[in-house]
Amino acid sequence: xxxxSVENLSIGYNTKKGLLTAVxxxxxxxxxxxxxxxxxxxxxxxxxxxxxxxxLLPENAxxxxxxxxxxxxxxxxxxxxxxxxxxxKEIAMIFQAAMNALNPVFRVGEQIAEAITxxxxxxxxxxxxxxxxxLFNMVEIPExxxxxxxxxxxxxxxxxxxxxxxxACSPKLVVADEPTTALDVIVQDQILxxxxxxxxxxxxxxxxxxxDIAVVAEVCENICVMYAGQIVEMGTKQEVFxxxxxxxxxxxxxxxxxxxxxxxxxVPDMMETPDLTGINTGCRFSVNCNCxxxxxxxDAPGWIDLTSTHKAFCCEQGLGRKQS
Amino acid sequence: MTELTKKNRFIIELKxxxxxxxxxxxxxxxCDNRVxxxxxxxxxxxxxxxxxLVGQSGSxxxxxxxxxxxxxxxxxxxxFLNGNPVTNLTGKALNNYRxxxxxxxxxxxxxxxxxxxxxxxxxxPLNVHKIGNNDQRYEKVIHTLETVGLSPGKEYYDRYPxxxxxxxxxxxxxxxxxxLEPEFIVADEPTSMLDATxxxQLFRLLTQxxxxxxxxxLFITHNLAAAKYLCDRIAVIHEGNIVEINTADEIIQNPQHxxxxxxxxxxxxxHFN
Numbered sequence: 001x002x003x004x005s006v007e008n009l010s011i012g013y014n015t016k017k018g019l020l021t022a023v024x025x026x027x028x029x030x031x032x033x034x035x036x037x038x039x040x041x042x043x044x045x046x047x048x049x050x051x052x053x054x055x056l057l058p059e060n061a062x063x064x065x066x067x068x069x070x071x072x073x074x075x076x077x078x079x080x081x082x083x084x085x086x087x088x089k090e091i092a093m094i095f096q097a098a099m100n101a102l103n104p105v106f107r108v109g110e111q112i113a114e115a116i117t118x119x120x121x122x123x124x125x126x127x128x129x130x131x132x133x134x135l136f137n138m139v140e141i142p143e144x145x146x147x148x149x150x151x152x153x154x155x156x157x158x159x160x161x162x163x164x165x166x167x168a169c170s171p172k173l174v175v176a177d178e179p180t181t182a183l184d185v186i187v188q189d190q191i192l193x194x195x196x197x198x199x200x201x202x203x204x205x206x207x208x209x210x211x212d213i214a215v216v217a218e219v220c221e222n223i224c225v226m227y228a229g230q231i232v233e234m235g236t237k238q239e240v241f242x243x244x245x246x247x248x249x250x251x252x253x254x255x256x257x258x259x260x261x262x263x264x265x266x267v268p269d270m271m272e273t274p275d276l277t278g279i280n281t282g283c284r285f286s287v288n289c290n291c292x293x294x295x296x297x298x299d300a301p302g303w304i305d306l307t308s309t310h311k312a313f314c315c316e317q318g319l320g321r322k323q324s
Numbered sequence: 325m326t327e328l329t330k331k332n333r334f335i336i337e338l339k340x341x342x343x344x345x346x347x348x349x350x351x352x353x354x355c356d357n358r359v360x361x362x363x364x365x366x367x368x369x370x371x372x373x374x375x376x377l378v379g380q381s382g383s384x385x386x387x388x389x390x391x392x393x394x395x396x397x398x399x400x401x402x403x404f405l406n407g408n409p410v411t412n413l414t415g416k417a418l419n420n421y422r423x424x425x426x427x428x429x430x431x432x433x434x435x436x437x438x439x440x441x442x443x444x445x446x447x448x449p450l451n452v453h454k455i456g457n458n459d460q461r462y463e464k465v466i467h468t469l470e471t472v473g474l475s476p477g478k479e480y481y482d483r484y485p486x487x488x489x490x491x492x493x494x495x496x497x498x499x500x501x502x503x504l505e506p507e508f509i510v511a512d513e514p515t516s517m518l519d520a521t522x523x524x525q526l527f528r529l530l531t532q533x534x535x536x537x538x539x540x541x542l543f544i545t546h547n548l549a550a551a552k553y554l555c556d557r558i559a560v561i562h563e564g565n566i567v568e569i570n571t572a573d574e575i576i577q578n579p580q581h582x583x584x585x586x587x588x589x590x591x592x593x594x595h596f597n
Contacts, residue, residue: 041519041521041522042490042519155381183381184380184381184546185380185546185547185548185587185590185591185592186380186586186587186590187380187381188590188592189590189592192592211519211520212520212592213520214591214592214593214594215592217592217593217594218592218593237594241594242594251521252520252521255520255521255523255524256520257520257523257524257547257549257550257552257553258549258591258593259548259549259552259576259588259591259593265524265553267524267525267527267528268521268524268525269525273489
């Protein structure tokens with residue numbers, strides 16, 4: 001069953017330079033209980049997608065076109081009042097702990113209880129407390145720390161508390177935006193395991209946003225690679241990371257440092273950021289691309305189907321046949 | 325080996341370095357629990373080497389970097405630069421030390437002053453240490469900008485930090501650190517805020533600078549893979565103690581300490597099955 005399907009979504013920011021299309025004509029869908037990862041560099045629009053799914057776009061941003069279907073409704077036309085009913089209850093977000101997602105003047109337990117009582121105002125205090133205990137056990141924070149303030153928590157515990165807050169109303173879909181970026185590798189490993197475990201246990205659908213390809217590979221089954229507001233390649237984890245086809249995905253993978261070997265590490269030249277204001281029909285990666293085709297900067301790239309699940313957005317029609 | 329050559333093997337040497345932080349006594353404080361950030365560190369870094377210091381948050385790695393550039397004072401122990409103790413330097417001698425040891429900070433969005441143009445940022449060390457006249461300083465800034473890959477230098481000269489991307493900002497921070505041609509640079513997680521494709525370019529830049537000026541680097545990171553790529557030798561630090569020092573390849577392929585093994589194990593990777 002498809003829980004979320006996004007069709008031709010474009011999101012623009014009103015800036016001094018004019019309209020900036022941060023997300024350009026993207027489509028993807030997510031099956032119930034599955035996980036989808038968005039990976040790309042800063043400024044590629046991945047957080048904007050997350051914010052649009054939560055109805056939290058900033059005031060100077062707007063959905064220009066496209067639809068977001070979730071449980072039979074089109075979220076792109078929702079009013080703030082409608083959003084309030086499903087935000088946190090049906091769709092919840094795991095924010096980055098470093099981004100001050102917790103209020104420093106309220107106890108952690110109270111903040112999570114607020115998420116429960118907002119959507120279940122008739123729940124008795126005892127039941128709310130029971131639910132809190134379950135949540136704290138689920139994310140493995142001792143119950144005795146429930147009435148602590150956020151500053152008494154370590155970075156990893158704060159991130160766990162934020163996960164607990166997102167899970168408070170057992171949402172169907174969870175959007176995790178760089179949940180481990182501020183954490184060191186050991187805590188990151190714990191949090192990723194936690195997220196995977198809970199996702200399985202609760203049979204949730206998960207959208208996971210990160211700039212770190214290995215983190216996305218660890219958590220997600222399907223991957224969308226983004227560049228300059230567009231999805232450039234999508235497929236299963238194996239397809240995208242084992243046999244990448246788009247030149248950008250290849251660059252991203254080749255410059256990733258791992259412990260295995262660094263003989264085949266590729267150092268790209270200084271990358272230019274394409275200008276996203278105005279209308280530009282050509283391939284956005286063409287300035288940095290090492291392909292030899294001359295028309296890429298003018299011709300509009302198209303989707304090339306490689307398998308039933310794997311596709312790449314490129315001008316090079318022979319992409320699927322070429323050896324990577 | 326005579327005493328003298330023994331001393332001169334290392335450009336930077338730490339002997340028995342201890343750093344304790346004691347919470348300020350105040351009306352509300354319940355106890356005076358001292359925090360031992362570094363516990364009796366002995367370490368030597370060779371000339372022209374990129375030395376990696378790898379550890380978790382709170383392990384004391386940044387404290388060590390700050391001690392080396394003398395932003396903090398060690399509680400016990402001595403630091404040597406080229407065999408000379410530098411722990412108690414003051415006045416002119418301290419100024420001179422600071423021109424020979426520089427630091428690159430973690431966050432290029434915060435370490436550059438938004439009110440200063442790129443040229444003013446890079447000129448500042450030259451002004452402070454009174455090096456050259458105006459024309460020479462101008463030439464030096466242009467030349468340094470081009471060394472760090474911001475060419476043509478003139479184009480960046482009058483820009484401000486907000487007009488640059490994260491990677492370009494960190495290049496400016498590197499330019500500021502190398503403009504005095506120091507002997508030793510502490511790089512404290514210089515790429516943790518940047519994307520992988522940008523980080524790898526900066527690693528290449530640091531290697532080029534090392535080769536060009538024969539500078540020595542201390543590279544502080546929590547990412548073992550980055551340390552392996554960049555460094556000649558790696559020290560693993562855990563709760564203020566150095567638990568293992570070895571060449572980069574040996575640390576990864578043949579880790580001895582259980583903590584090093586754990587660090588290797590938790591490195592995210594592509595597990596296809």
